[in-house]
Amino acid sequence: MSNHNQKLTTSWGAPVGDNQNSVTAGSRGPTLIQDVHLLEKLAHFNRERIPERVVHAKGAGAHGYFEVTNDLSKYTKADFLSEVGKRTPMFIRFSTVAGELGSADTVRDPRGFSVKFYTEEGNYDLVGNNTPVFFIRDAIKFPDFIHTQKRDPQTHLKNPTAVWDFWSLSPESLHQVTTLMSDRGIPATFRHMHGFGSHTFKWVNAEGEGVWVKYHFKTEQGVKNLDVNLAAKLAGENPDYHTQDLFNAIENGDFPAWKLCVQIMPLEDADTYRFDPFDVTKVWSQKDYPLIEVGRMVLNRNPENYFAEVEQATFSPGTLVPGIDVSPDKMLQGRLFAYHDAHRYRVGANHQMLPINRAKNEVNNYQRDGAMRFDNNGGGSVYYEPNSFGGPKETPENQQHSLPVTGVTGSVAYDHNDHYTQPGDLYRLLTEEERTRLVANIVDAMKPVEKEEIKLRQISHFYKADPEYGTRIAEGLGLKVPSQEVLS
Ligand code: NDP
Numbered sequence: 001m002s003n004h005n006q007k008l009t010t011s012w013g014a015p016v017g018d019n020q021n022s023v024t025a026g027s028r029g030p031t032l033i034q035d036v037h038l039l040e041k042l043a044h045f046n047r048e049r050i051p052e053r054v055v056h057a058k059g060a061g062a063h064g065y066f067e068v069t070n071d072l073s074k075y076t077k078a079d080f081l082s083e084v085g086k087r088t089p090m091f092i093r094f095s096t097v098a099g100e101l102g103s104a105d106t107v108r109d110p111r112g113f114s115v116k117f118y119t120e121e122g123n124y125d126l127v128g129n130n131t132p133v134f135f136i137r138d139a140i141k142f143p144d145f146i147h148t149q150k151r152d153p154q155t156h157l158k159n160p161t162a163v164w165d166f167w168s169l170s171p172e173s174l175h176q177v178t179t180l181m182s183d184r185g186i187p188a189t190f191r192h193m194h195g196f197g198s199h200t201f202k203w204v205n206a207e208g209e210g211v212w213v214k215y216h217f218k219t220e221q222g223v224k225n226l227d228v229n230l231a232a233k234l235a236g237e238n239p240d241y242h243t244q245d246l247f248n249a250i251e252n253g254d255f256p257a258w259k260l261c262v263q264i265m266p267l268e269d270a271d272t273y274r275f276d277p278f279d280v281t282k283v284w285s286q287k288d289y290p291l292i293e294v295g296r297m298v299l300n301r302n303p304e305n306y307f308a309e310v311e312q313a314t315f316s317p318g319t320l321v322p323g324i325d326v327s328p329d330k331m332l333q334g335r336l337f338a339y340h341d342a343h344r345y346r347v348g349a350n351h352q353m354l355p356i357n358r359a360k361n362e363v364n365n366y367q368r369d370g371a372m373r374f375d376n377n378g379g380g381s382v383y384y385e386p387n388s389f390g391g392p393k394e395t396p397e398n399q400q401h402s403l404p405v406t407g408v409t410g411s412v413a414y415d416h417n418d419h420y421t422q423p424g425d426l427y428r429l430l431t432e433e434e435r436t437r438l439v440a441n442i443v444d445a446m447k448p449v450e451k452e453e454i455k456l457r458q459i460s461h462f463y464k465a466d467p468e469y470g471t472r473i474a475e476g477l478g479l480k481v482p483s484q485e486v487l488s
Pocket of ligand 1: 132182184218223283284285286287421422423425426429430434
């Protein structure tokens with residue numbers, strides 16, 4: 001709230017004499033360049049925007065807490081999970097993926113689900129989506145994939161031909177495409193969807209023993225989705241529908257909550273499981289690895305300032321704490337570089353010092369300088385390591401956990417290439433009404449594709465997942481499922 005007695009000042013703190021009239025030569029002007037307040041005001045205004053995120057540009061955020069409800073310290077030494085009842089402050093950012101900063105909320109798109117836990121041993125970011133899988137499984141394909149989701153360089157329009165060309169030539173996308181095209185591709189609100197860490201991570205306990213882990217945030221509000229016609233109407237009438245819903249719910253004291261569960265896999269199972277557990281286009285069946293409750297996340301405070309908190313929030317799957325480690329997942333490995341790199345470009349080299357990103361515990365290191373270093377920059381303390389002046393030292397017990405590896409270097413794909421069983425399982429778990437809507441959504445989305453070859457290739461993928469699935473889409477598009485020779 002503003003203090004009514006405050007003096008208006010320039011950014012250098014001097015009182016402003018007139019904020020309504022520029023300094024001019026007489027009442028008609030011209031304006032004099034000596035009006036330094038005017039110059040500063042216009043120049044700062046020109047610099048109000050930072051680059052929007054290339055992906056996940058449109059988002060909404062909230063503060064809250066995470067509370068442990070089940071002791072899993074036998075699997076992880078992560079301090080914030082160490083005892084039942086322990087509460088950790090957190091911040092979340094929900095987002096769409098492909099649209100720009102002002103784009104509509106109620107579009108068919110995965111939703112980002114990024115959580116920052118301010119633990120006592122540093123920040124921990126879980127940078128996931130509302131889907132358990134992803135379109136691709138190797139980061140080398142990411143820039144190409146996102147090009148197809150963004151605008152055509154000539155027309156500046158979305159390009160369904162590019163979208164389906166890429167997907168049909170990248171059959172590992174089929175599981176996520178099926179998820180996206182299902183009812184859950186347009187959630188009713190950010191509150192009515194699950195969240196997933198998607199990748200496999202590793203948990204390490206105090207004895208140095210590891211397990212593979214996957215995260216599931218289960219919405220306590222229940223899963224609800226939007227009817228496609230209502231979503232289209234809302235996209236025109238209230239493009240900020242999800243943003244508004246989240247803000248209003250929290251403002252009204254209706255605090256949304258999620259139960260955090262994990263699936264735990266013994267390290268050795270990774271060698272024998274029927275899917276590669278590091279392949280992010282696959283899930284681990286919950287029949288094999290059931291969900292285990294960990295805790296509860298509650299969102300109970302709106303940001304005070306959108307830019308300072310939501311726009312400047314920087315998440316990375318590489319923001320890890322002791323007890324939580326990476327897996328060889330090739331998509332995750334690329335993200336470990338790409339996220340912080342994006343923020344260094346977007347926000348600046350010192351982005352982790354901004355209040356929304358700063359760890360709550362003390363940060364001690366030898367990083368110095370860089371644009372906008374606004375604390376005391378380490379003052380007069382020792383600025384290199386090793387040193388004889390008592391500077392901060394490494395703690396060997398916090399090294400990354402080891403992973404035995406074998407193989408020959410090379411550009412090699414995952415061994416497992418079954419892109420069809422799990423999308424088929426998803427299709428088969430849908431009710432008849434859900435299948436009908438899924439098929440209709442896909443048919444509508446594929447109709448504008450300009451090349452029949454692309455449509456036929458994609459139909460073959462649906463057919464291989466489930467013959468009924470492929471046949472219904474082919475019928476909807478007025479085409480025939482390609483012959484078995486083409487399919488094999
Ligand atoms: P399970 O029957 O043990 O689990 C099914 C999963 O599907 C549950 O997580 C359930 O979550 C979710 N689900 C239910 N209805 C839908 C729907 N309409 N759209 C999307 N998800 C839904 O089977 P499996 O674990 O063996 O998985 C079978 C298939 O379920 C997978 O191939 C995958 O496509 C899908 N799935 C699996 C997940 C996993 O982690 N194993 C996670 C999400 C989906 P809920 O009831 O809370 O919605």
